[in-house]
Amino acid sequence: VSPTDFKTSHTTFTFPGLINVNAYVPDLLHQDLDSLLQATRASVSGGFTTMHIISDGGIKDDQALELAQRQVSGKTYCDYALSVVATADNVHSDDLKIAAKSLCLTSAESIAVTAAHFTTWPADKPIVTDATTNELASILLLASLNNRSVHVTNVRTKEDILLIALSKGKDLKVTCDVSVYSLFFTREKYLHAPCLPTLADQQALWENLAFIDVFSTGPMPYQLAKALGHQYTPGSGFEETMPLLMSAVMDGRLTLDDIKIRLHDNPMRIFDIPEQPSSHVEVVVDRNAVFTPRQTHWSPLEGRMLPGTVHRVVMQGHTAYLDGIVVSTPMGRDVSGMISPKRHTLRATDAGAVPGLTHLSTATAATT
Amino acid sequence: VSPTDFKTSHTTFTFPGLINVNAYVPDLLHQDLDSLLQATRASVSGGFTTMHIISDGGIKDDQALELAQRQVSGKTYCDYALSVVATADNVHSDDLKIAAKSLCLTSAESIAVTAAHFTTWPADKPIVTDATTNELASILLLASLNNRSVHVTNVRTKEDILLIALSKGKDLKVTCDVSVYSLFFTREKYLHAPCLPTLADQQALWENLAFIDVFSTGPMPYQLAKALGHQYTPGSGFEETMPLLMSAVMDGRLTLDDIKIRLHDNPMRIFDIPEQPSSHVEVVVDRNAVFTPRQTHWSPLEGRMLPGTVHRVVMQGHTAYLDGIVVSTPMGRDVSGMISPKRHTLRATDAGAVPGLTHLSTATAATT
Ligand SMILES: [Zn+2]
Numbered sequence: 001v002s003p004t005d006f007k008t009s010h011t012t013f014t015f016p017g018l019i020n021v022n023a024y025v026p027d028l029l030h031q032d033l034d035s036l037l038q039a040t041r042a043s044v045s046g047g048f049t050t051m052h053i054i055s056d057g058g059i060k061d062d063q064a065l066e067l068a069q070r071q072v073s074g075k076t077y078c079d080y081a082l083s084v085v086a087t088a089d090n091v092h093s094d095d096l097k098i099a100a101k102s103l104c105l106t107s108a109e110s111i112a113v114t115a116a117h118f119t120t121w122p123a124d125k126p127i128v129t130d131a132t133t134n135e136l137a138s139i140l141l142l143a144s145l146n147n148r149s150v151h152v153t154n155v156r157t158k159e160d161i162l163l164i165a166l167s168k169g170k171d172l173k174v175t176c177d178v179s180v181y182s183l184f185f186t187r188e189k190y191l192h193a194p195c196l197p198t199l200a201d202q203q204a205l206w207e208n209l210a211f212i213d214v215f216s217t218g219p220m221p222y223q224l225a226k227a228l229g230h231q232y233t234p235g236s237g238f239e240e241t242m243p244l245l246m247s248a249v250m251d252g253r254l255t256l257d258d259i260k261i262r263l264h265d266n267p268m269r270i271f272d273i274p275e276q277p278s279s280h281v282e283v284v285v286d287r288n289a290v291f292t293p294r295q296t297h298w299s300p301l302e303g304r305m306l307p308g309t310v311h312r313v314v315m316q317g318h319t320a321y322l323d324g325i326v327v328s329t330p331m332g333r334d335v336s337g338m339i340s341p342k343r344h345t346l347r348a349t350d351a352g353a354v355p356g357l358t359h360l361s362t363a364t365a366a367t368t
Numbered sequence: 369v370s371p372t373d374f375k376t377s378h379t380t381f382t383f384p385g386l387i388n389v390n391a392y393v394p395d396l397l398h399q400d401l402d403s404l405l406q407a408t409r410a411s412v413s414g415g416f417t418t419m420h421i422i423s424d425g426g427i428k429d430d431q432a433l434e435l436a437q438r439q440v441s442g443k444t445y446c447d448y449a450l451s452v453v454a455t456a457d458n459v460h461s462d463d464l465k466i467a468a469k470s471l472c473l474t475s476a477e478s479i480a481v482t483a484a485h486f487t488t489w490p491a492d493k494p495i496v497t498d499a500t501t502n503e504l505a506s507i508l509l510l511a512s513l514n515n516r517s518v519h520v521t522n523v524r525t526k527e528d529i530l531l532i533a534l535s536k537g538k539d540l541k542v543t544c545d546v547s548v549y550s551l552f553f554t555r556e557k558y559l560h561a562p563c564l565p566t567l568a569d570q571q572a573l574w575e576n577l578a579f580i581d582v583f584s585t586g587p588m589p590y591q592l593a594k595a596l597g598h599q600y601t602p603g604s605g606f607e608e609t610m611p612l613l614m615s616a617v618m619d620g621r622l623t624l625d626d627i628k629i630r631l632h633d634n635p636m637r638i639f640d641i642p643e644q645p646s647s648h649v650e651v652v653v654d655r656n657a658v659f660t661p662r663q664t665h666w667s668p669l670e671g672r673m674l675p676g677t678v679h680r681v682v683m684q685g686h687t688a689y690l691d692g693i694v695v696s697t698p699m700g701r702d703v704s705g706m707i708s709p710k711r712h713t714l715r716a717t718d719a720g721a722v723p724g725l726t727h728l729s730t731a732t733a734a735t736t
Pocket residue numbers: 062095
């Protein structure tokens with residue numbers, strides 16, 4: 001984070017291009033082109049130059065992945081990577097392993113299926129889960145038994161963050177992200193939105209900030225809009241991120257480094273996202289701006305005065321966004337298949353060949 | 369196991385006094401005296417000279433434990449030990465820790481409560497759980513994070529036994545028991561008894577016999593009788609155990625040592641049950657006998673010809689049971705509080721003092 005941009009009359013902080021590890025798109029395969037363009041435009045406007053797309057009802061086989069790739073290719077304003085959902089049927093799909101960025105383990109699958117995926121998913125590609133409570137604990141156990149790392153996305157309860165903190169304390173290879181909305185909105189404020197954390201949960205998240213590796217947007221902006229009967233786009237929450245986080249910097253609850261680490265350094269390391277050369281994000285911090293209502297979707301910030309306006313986004317040496325307008329063309333790359341050489345060596349030291357696990361995975365194959 | 373008893377015309381095998389690690393008594397506190405006397409008489413008749421009583425709706429606080437002790441004291445034909453149920457309210461109950469044999473973790477409690485119990489339960493007393501699937505995995509994770517052992521009781525699915533096998537393969541300190549009924553009855557045979565394993569589950573249990581430390585009776589005899597609308601006593605299943613297991617010996621599926629290890633050696637070690645001096649059980653093996661209907665309760669073995677009749681049970685040098693008749697008086701001891709010196713040293717090396725866990729347990733205390 002470089003301190004000041006002297007060319008402007010206000011204080012500007014410069015971040016590297018931000019990475020959104022849980023850019024949630026409901027039902028990606030059936031989103032229309034406009035929504036996707038809007039979403040990736042909102043991504044760049046929010047300072048995110050890379051989005052890791054997690055979709056429910058999502059990408060579960062080769063056909064779906066190829067469809068998603070065609071769906072998105074050449075139509076995004078930022079780089080993107082695709083996550084596939086682990087199912088009983090795609091344990092042995094080699095194509096998914098090559099073409100997808102990450103594997104998402106949901107609570108819907110049995111332990112046997114999850115165990116099988118831990119043995120077959122490439123060691124150099126991330127495993128993500130949105131599971132909670134016992135299903136989360138179960139996945140952490142399997143990760144531990146397989147000596148594999150796992151990233152827990154959208155952590156939103158005291159119980160889960162404490163379990164993760166405990167696991168980190170015992171050297172389990174677990175990382176996690178928390179939706180920015182979980183840090184700033186509660187169900188006490190929005191009575192009709194049980195998707196949000198309780199105030200007690202939110203306090204526990206703030207108290208355990210040291211154990212939160214990453215901030216993300218996640219499904220919460222979608223869920224909140226839906227719960228309140230407001231309009232939503234897959235880009236909801238992207239432009240809200242920086243103003244919300246900067247308000248916490250102003251309050252002294254976060255430092256600029258807290259943000260840089262959780263929106264760039266850690267996401268890059270955990271998800272093995274390639275460095276974007278000559279890309280940066282300029283954020284104005286000492287001037288509050290009214291968050292203007294968007295035409296396409298509702299925002300909980302509408303009409304609020306907040307600091308942290310994204311002033312300019314530069315991608316690969318070119319200005320992509322300036323003061324409210326996306327000026328680039330949709331030329332985002334699919335970075336799903338890019339594996340850094342450092343990460344790739346993990347494959348050699350893969351801890352996958354555990355007799356017990358092979359047993360479990362064979363058992364699964366036999367029952368499905 | 370000594371080979372032959374030459375005083376009789378049939379082949380007799382001699383086992384040490386057997387231990388039932390899951391002598392299930394539904395609603396122990398409200399059982400009448402007759403039921404308890406019957407149950408412990410059936411225990412001795414079945415060759416079990418010690419029963420570890422697990423009760424649902426059970427013993428959750430000092431008052432209940434004292435009531436249970438009064439309820440049982442001086443009225444049992446075999447030695448017994450009492451298990452208490454872990455709840456959010458008894459994490460810090462010192463009396464339970466002293467007077468009970470073991471702590472039973474159920475799937476009903478939250479991860480935070482379970483984690484708190486792992487830090488407060490004495491290191492030299494066993495922790496048992498009847499949890500399944502993700503709740504089981506969650507408890508195994510907490511056991512692993514705390515470097516504590518845990519015994520899983522009444523394992524009855526392929527998925528659970530494979531998870532336990534996997535965990536054992538990775539040196540987690542986990543042991544388990546399987547109800548004898550799970551090894552011999554299926555829901556394919558008793559269509560109205562979903563409590564029983566499926567045939568596929570049962571096959572997986574037999575295939576993973578090496579990972580089954582202990583045989584028990586557990587709640588299945590009760591659940592089966594209930595499902596079929598038959599009469600039940602807390603002693604159901606005790607007298608069926610040896611005939612069922614011996615039939616598997618005759619079939620070549622079990623050895624006598626398999627039985628001795630799982631009904632005496634392992635239960636004694638895992639539950640730290642004191643050795644009973646001058647006690648043994650004589651079992652007739654080469655003669656099939658009709659399993660005669662009991663007056664007090666139904667048995668799935670009624671009318672069946674089976675080997676493995678318990679001929680004589682000797683406790684502390686005196687014959688307690690001979691050819692169908694309990695000849696001793698109810699003088700069973702409560703062995704809950706007896707801790708072997710070897711086991712007691714565990715307390716010094718207790719791995720409980722983990723900062724993260726204290727945090728979790730403090731958090732729990734605050735919310736309850
Ligand atoms: Zn293919």
